[in-house]
Amino acid sequence: MIRPILAARLQQVVDALRSEGLIPEAEYAPVEIIDTKSPEHGDFACNFAMIAAKSAQKSPRELAELIQNRLQNTPEIEAVEVAGPGFLNLKLRPSFVSGFVATVHQLGASGLARAQTSQPQKINVEFVSVNPNGPITVGSGRGAAFGDTLCRVLAAAGHTVHREYYINDGVNSEQMRLFAASVQSYVEELPFPEKGYRGDYVQEVAAQVREIENRPSNADLNWYQSMSQDLMIERQRHDLQMFEVRFDTWFSEQSLHDSGIVDQRLAELAKKGAADTDPHRVMVKFAKGGKIQEVTVQDQQAAAKTEAEEGPGEGDEETLWLRSTKFGDDMDRVLRRRDGRLTYISSDVAYHQDKFNRPENADHLITVLGPDHHGYIGRLHAVLAALKLEESTQETSGELDEHESKIYRSAAERDACRIALEQAQKALNVVIFQIVRFVKDGQPAPMRKRDGNIYSLRDLILEIGKSAAPESSESEQIRIGRDVARYFYLMRSHETHMDFDIDLATKQSDENPVFYVQYAHARIASVLSKADEVGLHADPSQSHLLTDNRELALIRKIVELPEEIARCAHDLGVHRLTTWAQDLARTYHHFYDGCRVIQTDQPELSAARLALCEATQMGLQGVFGLLGISAPERM
């Protein structure tokens, strides 16, 4: 709120200097308002004079002084200093700052936690999408927390967001067949399949399946897959709800096959030349920096023969290849296997087209994937590019070189593929979050255990809740476990590896950062109710009485929230919200320590400070809402 006003004010001055001919007409970077490190340097600073010195044909300090003179007597700025190599240090008028208390009161918590982007988009965000053959793990928990808060932030920034969960329920899925077979073997006491699923949750699902009335006596694997995955999905949905994560659409992979749309899309790709059944596979070796180093074309007829002789993988259908190497992938991918079954990636072809229907006419897709899927980025872009491929009408940019001639049939095709790939990379943002390591008693705690059991998100929430608040009710324990888990996941940038210290998370003490921010909220609630008891009430119209540095610093911090949200929506760095929350809490504690709120002999000042307390609460509630954690009134 403050920064854009200051930037506009300075920009005005620069424009005036230019139109008056005091600085030459030239390219100037827009004015930027930066933070100061130390209070001696004022409230904000501006580096424009140093950046623009060359264009202005003046020394940085000269230019700074020119701007400084024009900033006298502005309503926002009390003092301007030229410092160091050419910084403009700005000290704000207290009245300008304190006026924002009333603004915040008008906005309320939800209005404050909002930023209006200049380019609102319709965005489909797919996240979590765990296979329905197991519970949500503590590893996927990071994707859940990140994806959910990202959706909240994008919506707060003015975008239209559709939250989507993709269910890998394809009957062609090897993993799901194995899961179904494992359940079946428990139910019918058959021999257990090799490498089957052994966790306790499999037996729980089997027990539920056994209870199903009208279980056909000749139930086949399809029936078992359908039943057990439905039960698993229900369980995932329940666990995610416990984590305050909800979806607009749970999209079934199999539904794409059932409706025939997969076959239809594959036919379209074949027609465009992005897929074919020629028995060869192109492999590309890239040198450092992405340049093609070597292209090899493998004869697949020979490969098929040797495999057929060895046993598995036989079949007499023609393999259908996605020529993903035309779109920057490092090898062509199989769409239809030799035995006629379609692969997972063939569903992706239909799915990525379909996603643009949610929200209607979506213009951007975000897919949040775990660290083990990083190899997927290239092929997903290739899938989308193949869908977008159109014949190029432009002139070709030169003949095919030695490598390209093994990939493309013509220079025109190469150019068209390039254009399609560029569009695909723009439209689809695949976001990879990095690995989480869980540390307990100083030792790494594995997500998948030797006995086949899985360290689930649900276990983590309950574990934290129970040890942090052993005396509390179960729902209270879940609330605490959820708050702590979400906060811990969100504290670190999604793109960095992190340690999740369970020992720290389970401590209900000042060692735990989530309680630090929540404590500030509870403390304010207590002050407000104490004030109420003695008949003092918040009054934003008295906020001109707020002149103490600690009061002004607190106001400045509160009104940063919209800028913070805009930045997070822009670069997806939502972890910064936890840093901001901790800054706000700390700034409040400083204020609380130095400025007594309830003073019956100074009712106007008390009313102003109570208004500031409420504004702080709105800031905290706003950011808690984005982080998906609760705002306790008492602790």
Place this chain on the structure above:
RNA sequence: GCCCCCGUAGCUCAGUGGAUAGAGCAGCGGCCUUCUAAGCCGUAGGUCGGAGGUUCGAUCCCUCUCGGGGGCGCCA
């Protein structure tokens, strides 16, 4: 071999090309007869892995290099 991520205080990590690099925890020393001490204040702790380059200015951008984690299936 190629791709992604990381290397910043004892530990876990923030850090938008700007001035004297920060927080939490751990350490040491203070502050409750007054609004919640789950708090506050003070103190100590650093060749920002290393070397070049771009820049008026680099923890941040580029190149190289060393060290750690992960990924490269007719599995998903």
